[in-house]
Amino acid sequence: MADVVQVVGTDDPVRPLFSEAGELRADARSGLGLDAAALRDLYQKMVLIRRADKEALNLQRQGELGLWGQYLGQEAIHVGAVAALEPTDWIFPSYREFGMAMCRGVDPAEMLTWFRGLSHGPWDPRKYAFAPLAVPVATQVPHAVGFAMGSKLRGDDDVVLGTFGDGATSKGDWHEAMNFAGVFRAPVILLCQNNHWAISVPLAKQTAGSIAERAPGYGFPGIRIDGNDVLGVFAAVRAAAERARRGDGPYLIEAMTYRMGAHTSSDDPTRYRLDSELQAWSAKDPIARYQSWLQGQGLLDEAAAAAIDGEAETMAEQMRTRLRAAVPAPAGEAIFGRVYERPPDPFTEEREEFEASLEGT
Amino acid sequence: MAEQTFRLPDLGEGLTEAQLVTWRVEEGGQVEVNEPLCDVETAKAVVVIPSPWAGTIQKLHARPGESVAVGSALVTIAAQGAPAPVEPLPAESVEATPSTLVGYGPGAGPPAGIRRRARVAPSTPQMGSDVRAAPFVRQLAKERGVDLAALTGSGPGGRITRADVEGAASPVAATSAAAAASTTDGERRISVVGIRKAIARQMVRSVTTIPQFTEFAVFDATKLLAARERQKQSGRSMTPLPYFILALVKAVRAFPLMNSSWDEAHDEIVVKQPINVGIAVNTSQGLLVPVLRGAERLDLMAIADQAARLIEGARAGTLKPVEMSGGTITITNVGASGPVETGTPIISPTECCVGAFGAIKPRPMVIDGKVVARSGAWISISVDHRIVDGALATEFLTALVGELETSRA
Numbered sequence: 001m002a003d004v005v006q007v008v009g010t011d012d013p014v015r016p017l018f019s020e021a022g023e024l025r026a027d028a029r030s031g032l033g034l035d036a037a038a039l040r041d042l043y044q045k046m047v048l049i050r051r052a053d054k055e056a057l058n059l060q061r062q063g064e065l066g067l068w069g070q071y072l073g074q075e076a077i078h079v080g081a082v083a084a085l086e087p088t089d090w091i092f093p094s095y096r097e098f099g100m101a102m103c104r105g106v107d108p109a110e111m112l113t114w115f116r117g118l119s120h121g122p123w124d125p126r127k128y129a130f131a132p133l134a135v136p137v138a139t140q141v142p143h144a145v146g147f148a149m150g151s152k153l154r155g156d157d158d159v160v161l162g163t164f165g166d167g168a169t170s171k172g173d174w175h176e177a178m179n180f181a182g183v184f185r186a187p188v189i190l191l192c193q194n195n196h197w198a199i200s201v202p203l204a205k206q207t208a209g210s211i212a213e214r215a216p217g218y219g220f221p222g223i224r225i226d227g228n229d230v231l232g233v234f235a236a237v238r239a240a241a242e243r244a245r246r247g248d249g250p251y252l253i254e255a256m257t258y259r260m261g262a263h264t265s266s267d268d269p270t271r272y273r274l275d276s277e278l279q280a281w282s283a284k285d286p287i288a289r290y291q292s293w294l295q296g297q298g299l300l301d302e303a304a305a306a307a308i309d310g311e312a313e314t315m316a317e318q319m320r321t322r323l324r325a326a327v328p329a330p331a332g333e334a335i336f337g338r339v340y341e342r343p344p345d346p347f348t349e350e351r352e353e354f355e356a357s358l359e360g361t
Numbered sequence: 362m363a364e365q366t367f368r369l370p371d372l373g374e375g376l377t378e379a380q381l382v383t384w385r386v387e388e389g390g391q392v393e394v395n396e397p398l399c400d401v402e403t404a405k406a407v408v409v410i411p412s413p414w415a416g417t418i419q420k421l422h423a424r425p426g427e428s429v430a431v432g433s434a435l436v437t438i439a440a441q442g443a444p445a446p447v448e449p450l451p452a453e454s455v456e457a458t459p460s461t462l463v464g465y466g467p468g469a470g471p472p473a474g475i476r477r478r479a480r481v482a483p484s485t486p487q488m489g490s491d492v493r494a495a496p497f498v499r500q501l502a503k504e505r506g507v508d509l510a511a512l513t514g515s516g517p518g519g520r521i522t523r524a525d526v527e528g529a530a531s532p533v534a535a536t537s538a539a540a541a542a543s544t545t546d547g548e549r550r551i552s553v554v555g556i557r558k559a560i561a562r563q564m565v566r567s568v569t570t571i572p573q574f575t576e577f578a579v580f581d582a583t584k585l586l587a588a589r590e591r592q593k594q595s596g597r598s599m600t601p602l603p604y605f606i607l608a609l610v611k612a613v614r615a616f617p618l619m620n621s622s623w624d625e626a627h628d629e630i631v632v633k634q635p636i637n638v639g640i641a642v643n644t645s646q647g648l649l650v651p652v653l654r655g656a657e658r659l660d661l662m663a664i665a666d667q668a669a670r671l672i673e674g675a676r677a678g679t680l681k682p683v684e685m686s687g688g689t690i691t692i693t694n695v696g697a698s699g700p701v702e703t704g705t706p707i708i709s710p711t712e713c714c715v716g717a718f719g720a721i722k723p724r725p726m727v728i729d730g731k732v733v734a735r736s737g738a739w740i741s742i743s744v745d746h747r748i749v750d751g752a753l754a755t756e757f758l759t760a761l762v763g764e765l766e767t768s769r770a
């Protein structure tokens with residue numbers, strides 16, 4: 001029977017880089033081949049995306065955005081993963097990945113038009129190799145796997161990153177995507193941002209086991225790593241991407257982190273989780289940790305850090321003023337115009353009711 | 362200096378109001394962009410609103426405790442300086458110009474025209490649910506006291522429009538509706554928000570869903586008071602409450618059904634493992650019930666410490682919502698602040714039992730056939746009759762009395 005089980009791409013270039021506990025080994029850390037500028041760049045990007053996150057929350061509280069989902073605390077994953085990929089490698093994000101989009105060069109003020117309800121997709125996915133944000137949980141995972149299968153069929157050497165939360169792993173789509181990835185040896189990195197919560201559902205109620213350890217069941221390797229270490233995330237994604245590019249197939253990375261903010265601006269986490277948990281994770285803040293590491297290496301002095309903070313402030317102000325200027329509200333056409341070629345009657349009725357409701361407003 | 366009024370936004374996807382909790386600025390004061398203005402509580406969360414502008418606070422439009430409708434004025438700020446010149450967002454990013462919409466690929470283009478269903482001539486709408494009107498029109502009709510069924514809609518398919526409702530609303534109806542909202546002869550209307558509203562909802566849910574009955578008993582508090590006295594001698598004075606809680610927990614251990622709830626949807630009784638004791642606390646905001654978690658693992662001292670912390674927190678308003686939820690049984694000390702002997706407490710909707718403790722005071726008791734003065738108090742328990750019958754409630758109450766009468770330091 002044993003020969004029936006064919007495990008694809010069993011070689012695992014990621015695991016040797018990490019300790020049992022998922023920490024990047026010291027020799028692996030020094031062997032990343034990143035120069036001082038590249039190391040500082042990771043820091044700068046984390047600071048910028050955190051500031052953008054904060055500004056977006058402010059704008060939501062000021063009525064400028066309908067909704068905002070903070071990624072506070074998950075910056076190391078956003079920055080480390082994108083930095084480890086080629087700019088042409090596609091990323092399939094969920095709703096919480098504005099930081100990743102920024103790392104790909106998408107203008108934060110433009111991105112916000114989505115959360116302001118002005119736009120269905122504020123960037124050209126092809127230009128940034130960055131797919132639209134997927135709100136229905138886990139739907140982006142089969143998209144990522146399918147896209148990677150397409151890339152393989154075309155014979156190009158692009159790899160794809162599909163990223164999702166701990167909650168997403170409970171969905172059927174996730175299982176189907178994992179299975180396809182394994183069977184078709186798709187060049188895809190499946191990056192779970194395990195932030196311990198799916199709205200108010202804690203990790204312990206999400207799964208009785210480990211997410212990373214499910215990968216071998218689908219025929220490829222997986223690893224659980226410290227997701228609050230930007231270099232660890234970088235190292236893992238880069239090694240998994242190289243492996244996929246070689247044709248060795250998918251890899252599952254479970255990056256352990258914590259959602260420091262609310263699920264979205266509509267949520268109040270004090271109703272379901274204790275302050276002590278938040279405090280414990282604050283001590284592992286990805287930016288503070290990396291900052292002190294850089295300082296220890298003599299790579300970041302106070303002036304450089306202050307300059308980056310200043311840049312973040314300017315960016316935030318730009319976001320605010322430019323978003324406010326982007327007021328042209330979409331007409332009914334934008335909602336109804338692109339759904340059906342030949343709209344069915346109930347749909348047309350709904351459209352008429354909507355247009356009538358705008359009369360005199 | 363331009364005066365700008367900031368109106369309360371919809372902070373949580375479809376909310377209509379929020380309650381102002383506290384101002385963090387005052388009239389005449391300065392504020393920076395993004396500096397906290399106030400805390401408001403919506404149905405979903407308590408949130409801090411950061412200032413959208415820098416400038417001088419001209420006017421605060423609401424008082425703490427007041428309920429503010431979304432869209433109403435919150436604060437007026439005399440803003441400093443002219444807004445900085447803005448580099449506009451590229452047209453592609455907004456769909457107001459669909460011909461340059463990104464992401465849909467070339468050739469998709471805007472549709473040449475939407476095929477419209479032929480409009481049916483306006484017809485008289487039918488009664489009741491057959492009335493065709495958009496939700497906001499129905500709302501408007503309700504506010505203006507207009508009977509939609511009596512109207513002929515002028516919209517497509519006989520749909521009733523805003524104009525139809527406005528045309529039908531008589532000025533008389535409008536005034537009387539407005540009057541009802543304020544003061545009429547000798548009556549004052551208090552809008553019910555926040556904790557009051559939450560209590561009201563819980564109580565209605567309890568009495569309309571739980572068939573509950575109450576049993577009473579008197580216990581001899583001599584040993585409890587002696588134990589308390591010994592504690593005091595050793596430098597630790599405490600109220601009777603920790604003794605009540607400890608006795609309750611011990612009795613519940615012997616009768617686990619008391620620590621349960623009725624699951625209507627599944628016809629099941631859910632027996633809970635930890636004993637989380639809700640403690641009814643009277644605060645300036647109203648009744649709050651902080652929850653002492655895992656009481657079965659705590660000794661008297663730990664119970665006393667936790668209870669004191671929770672009660673203090675409830676009064677100061679510093680408890681997190683999670684510290685006021687998850688109770689499995691509740692206790693109320695009705696005799697703590699007055700001559701109240703006992704009462705008929707109402708069960709918290711997700712529990713099976715609530716116990717009320719009356720004032721401990723000397724009262725005549727018959728000991729060995731003689732009437733003597735002994736310290737004692739009433740206790741009552743209300744229980745869910747779906748889960749517990751009178752016989753079991755009596756056994757539980759007997760056990761509880763037994764625990765109280767054998768209290769030790």
Ligand SMILES: Cc1ncc(C[n+]2csc(CCOP(=O)(O)OP(=O)(O)O)c2C)c(N)n1
Pocket residue numbers: 096135136137164165166167168169195197198199259263
């Ligand atoms: C198919 C589907 N079901 C439910 C929801 C509602 N929902 C939005 S986010 C979320 C939790 C997702 O948690 P997780 O995957 O851990 O991602 P996180 O929000 O923590 O980043 C849920 C249930 C949804 N958007 N889509």
Ligand SMILES: [Mg+2]
Pocket residue numbers: 165166167193194195196197198199
């Ligand atoms: Mg999550």
